Amino acid sequence: MKHAILKTRNPIMEARVKWLENLTFTGTSGSGHGVVMDGNRDTGFGPSPMEMLLLGLAGCSSIDVVHILQKGREKIIDVQADVKAERAETDPKVFTKIHLHFKAKGENLNEAKLARAVELSAEKYCSASIMLSKAAEITHSWEIME
Secondary structure, rough: OOOOOOOOOOOOOOOOEEEEEEEEEEEEEEEOOEEEEEEOOOOOOOOOHHHHHHHHHHHHHHHHHHHHHHOOOOOEEEEEEEEEEEEEOEEEEEEEEEEEEEEEEEEOOOHHHHHHHHHHHHHHHHHHHHHOOOOOOOEEEEEOOO
C-alpha cells in the first residue's frame, strides 16, 4: 500500500523590523522582501503598521479570490480590492469595522462565482481575514467592472 507524502509549509514565519530614524522603520520578511514603515503621517516614508495590516488583509483575500476564479476557469483581466476601516477612538486604537470591496474585470465573468470566491476567502482561506475578524466586524462587497 502506497502512502502519500503530504508536503506542508513550515508553520513558523519570521520577520525583522529595524529602526532607521524618528518613527521610520524597515521591515524585512523571512523571504527577504523589504518595506519601509512610518509612524509619522507627516513624513510619508511608508505606510503605518496599521495600514500594513489592511494591505496584508486585502492582499491575502485578493490572492484567494483570483486563485479561486482561475480554478473556476473564469477569464480574469483585473481584480482590485478597496479597503476601508474604522478604528477605536481610544488606545489601543484597534480596528472595529473593516470593509473590503472587490472590483473584478474579465470576459463574461460569472457574478455568482465572484461572490462565492469572496465568501470562501472570508470564511475559509484568508488567514488574515479570519484572524482580524476576531477583533473587528469584517464585511465584503463586489462588483464586475465592464
